[in-house]
Amino acid sequence: MADYAQDRSPVTDHRRQFVIDTIPAQVWVAAPDGAITYVNQQRLDYTGLTLDGALGWGWRDIFHPDDLPHLVASWRAALAAVQPLQAEARVRRFDGAYRWFLIRAVPCRNDQGALVEWLGTNTDIDDHKRVELELQHASEKLRRSEREYRSIVDAIPQLIAALSPRGRVLYVNAALLAFGGFTAADAADGSRLFHPDDLARVTKDREQGLRRGASFESDARLRRADGSYRWFLIHYRPVRDDRQRIIRWYATGTDIDHRRRAEERVRNENVALREEVDRTSMFEEIVGTSPAVKAMLRQVGQVARTESTVLITGETGTGKELLARAIHRQSGRSGQAFVTVNCAAIPASLIASELFGHERGAFTGALQRRKGKFELADGGTIFLDEVGELALDTQMALLRVLQEREIERVGGERPIRVDVRVIAATNRDLTSAVAEKAFRSDLFYRLNVFPIEMPALRDRPGDIPLLVEYFAHRLAKRTGKTVTAIAGRTIALLQAYPWPGNIRELQNVVERAVIVLESSILEVDERWLIAPSTAPGPGPGPGPGQAPLGDDLAAHERVRVEAALAEAAGRVAGRSGAAVRLGIPRSTLESKIRALGIDKHRFKSRTPR
Numbered sequence: 001m002a003d004y005a006q007d008r009s010p011v012t013d014h015r016r017q018f019v020i021d022t023i024p025a026q027v028w029v030a031a032p033d034g035a036i037t038y039v040n041q042q043r044l045d046y047t048g049l050t051l052d053g054a055l056g057w058g059w060r061d062i063f064h065p066d067d068l069p070h071l072v073a074s075w076r077a078a079l080a081a082v083q084p085l086q087a088e089a090r091v092r093r094f095d096g097a098y099r100w101f102l103i104r105a106v107p108c109r110n111d112q113g114a115l116v117e118w119l120g121t122n123t124d125i126d127d128h129k130r131v132e133l134e135l136q137h138a139s140e141k142l143r144r145s146e147r148e149y150r151s152i153v154d155a156i157p158q159l160i161a162a163l164s165p166r167g168r169v170l171y172v173n174a175a176l177l178a179f180g181g182f183t184a185a186d187a188a189d190g191s192r193l194f195h196p197d198d199l200a201r202v203t204k205d206r207e208q209g210l211r212r213g214a215s216f217e218s219d220a221r222l223r224r225a226d227g228s229y230r231w232f233l234i235h236y237r238p239v240r241d242d243r244q245r246i247i248r249w250y251a252t253g254t255d256i257d258h259r260r261r262a263e264e265r266v267r268n269e270n271v272a273l274r275e276e277v278d279r280t281s282m283f284e285e286i287v288g289t290s291p292a293v294k295a296m297l298r299q300v301g302q303v304a305r306t307e308s309t310v311l312i313t314g315e316t317g318t319g320k321e322l323l324a325r326a327i328h329r330q331s332g333r334s335g336q337a338f339v340t341v342n343c344a345a346i347p348a349s350l351i352a353s354e355l356f357g358h359e360r361g362a363f364t365g366a367l368q369r370r371k372g373k374f375e376l377a378d379g380g381t382i383f384l385d386e387v388g389e390l391a392l393d394t395q396m397a398l399l400r401v402l403q404e405r406e407i408e409r410v411g412g413e414r415p416i417r418v419d420v421r422v423i424a425a426t427n428r429d430l431t432s433a434v435a436e437k438a439f440r441s442d443l444f445y446r447l448n449v450f451p452i453e454m455p456a457l458r459d460r461p462g463d464i465p466l467l468v469e470y471f472a473h474r475l476a477k478r479t480g481k482t483v484t485a486i487a488g489r490t491i492a493l494l495q496a497y498p499w500p501g502n503i504r505e506l507q508n509v510v511e512r513a514v515i516v517l518e519s520s521i522l523e524v525d526e527r528w529l530i531a532p533s534t535a536p537g538p539g540p541g542p543g544p545g546q547a548p549l550g551d552d553l554a555a556h557e558r559v560r561v562e563a564a565l566a567e568a569a570g571r572v573a574g575r576s577g578a579a580v581r582l583g584i585p586r587s588t589l590e591s592k593i594r595a596l597g598i599d600k601h602r603f604k605s606r607t608p609r
Contacts, residue, residue: 026122028059030105032115034079043122048094064090064098071103082107082115088129091122100129159222159232159253165246167210176253181225195221195229202234209236213246219260222253230257286322287470288463292455296323303450304330309402311387311447312425314454315591317504320425321385323454328381333421336380341373344386351394353410356401362411374407374418381421387447388428388439395440402446422447427587432572432600456595457499457506464495467503471510472522484520497529500588558596561589562603570603 020027026043030036039054047054047062063071067089078085085105090098105120159179162171169188177184186192194202198220209216215237221229232253239248286293303310304327312320321340328338346354353362357372373382390398401407402422406415424447433439457464468491472483490513499505513524564578571577572586572593578600579586593600 025124026101028120028122030118030120032079032117034075034118037117046093047091062092064092066090075105078105085120088125099124099126101125161251163236163249163251165210165249167206167249170248179225180223193222195223197221206236210249213238219256230255231260232256286319286326287467288460289466290455290460290463292460293463296452296454299450299452300326300330303327303452305332306450307421309421309447309449310423311430311449311451312423312454313430313451314425314427315456315502315594316427316587317502318454318456319503320427320454321383323452324381324383324423324425327423328383328421331381331421333380337377338381338383339373339377340383340385342385344389348391348394351390352397355394356397356407357409357412359409359411362409369409372407372409374401374420375416377420378418379420381423384422384424386426387424388426388430388433392440395443399440399443399446402443427590429572429590429594435601436571438573456591457502458497458595461495464506465491467506468494468510468522471507472514475511475514476517479514481514481517482520483514483517483522485522487521487523490522490524493524493526493529500591557592558598561592561596561598565593565598565600565603568603570600572600 021041023040023042026046027040028036028043029038035056036054036059039051043049044051044054049058049062053061060068060072071087071089074087075085077083084107085103087103088100089103091101092098101122102125103120103122105118107118108116110116156173157175159176160173161169161176164170169184172182172184172188176182180186180193182192191199202218202220205216205218209218215235217233217235219231219233222232223229233256234251234253236249236251238246239250241247286297288294300323310324310327312323314320324340325338328334341355343351353370353372355372355374357370357375360367360369384398387398401418401420404415405418405420407418408415428439430439430444430448434441434444457467465486468486472486476483494506494509501508509524509528510522512528513522560582561578564581565572567581568576568578572579572589574580577586579589582589592598
């Protein structure tokens, strides 16, 4: 082959020569000292060299000047070590253009192991090399852009962190490191960054937010380099690729410490103000120094801070809702809602919807979803006034709420968890209602965890002067009048009256006195205290020849009540009950029975007439 390269004389194997000349690669042979002794036709055609120009060391002229020094050095090193050569360089084409080639050479030895020659190939890799260079350029450009981006992010005074799709910290900016005096590794460890009291909540919020895959916020205290903590609002925002997959999260922290501390200061001031109002208002109209009132307020102090259900009993007008509000204000739920429901004022067909809410289309007229009172009171307190008036099916639903702490909207298909404290009130004798199967015993025991009885006004006549003075001054201030004293005769008159309407009736009487007041001394006309000739209440009036109970209350009250109970076989409510026979509301009769100490159960054995 060397001879052929020198004089282009025929070789023995023409077929082998043909293959070497036609393969799509440049083939060459070099002497042990590195001088080229043979090149194939592909190399001559590509470079445009003559055979003489391609032999010896003339091959150096076809390589790019920038690549030649490295190539020559690599070739001389291979010659010296007698080791294979592999290098990349640009080769000049016959038209002057350059293309990248992969240059390989291997040493060939004879049977005795002596170096005989070098066999080499030049393979065109220009297309591959250009792609590789473009990728390198793009990668460098990306790295340069990332450096610029980080420089910009580091210049922002806001705390910034980049997270993986699963929440692992990838990068934090200089502001965050400077704020906490952290290293990047420290910042990735939440136990070093967040206040210990906030860490569990923040971790839970972040896990839930990352699972949802939408922007979310969380607030927490972050530790500063000096060991102090400041409140930050942390906003998490996802970054998505072209296929809407989350590839990264960015979290930014905004300092809200001044705002949070201001809110805390206002909240503390409000708490202090509420406590002061509670101390000075004596629970609004719950005014008195009698043993009954003191015992009742002592019960309020005992139960208010607990989560126990409270059942308040007492006659109409004694202030059961005021007592419920006092319990709520002194409880741990005082900052949350206090929702009142008058169970007697809502039609039986609507009470379930009112208490538990309804879904759209649950019944005729349900044009949209509506939350019930229990949902509105979530986190706070619900006051169920006149709970004894609930129908049995609603009692069952209420029992489930007390047991399971779950409600279900009318027309709904799933239970809803609620965190509500229940305070109930009634003027009925629920024990009797349970005996008459008008009230569920299991619900009664659930409600009657901590019973408080509101004393009737006639049972604490010593509190009447205090109440009159309280109402008089408050109402006089509202009307622009002045009350300096209350007539002694008026106090005696008010203390002698039985007050069937309790405190509410007393307030109305004092308000009337203030309205007609012409001097600074409050007086009450005794004619205002005469019971009306027609007692209010549902159902038919008194029987023929009988006057309403109010006409002769003082003289014949016990006789009339016992006679009516005897006729009704001990039943108070219903069409044949004693309340209908007497022409008064059932609740009023229940109050009279308790006040007079009458045992209505002793009439049970008789047959109603």
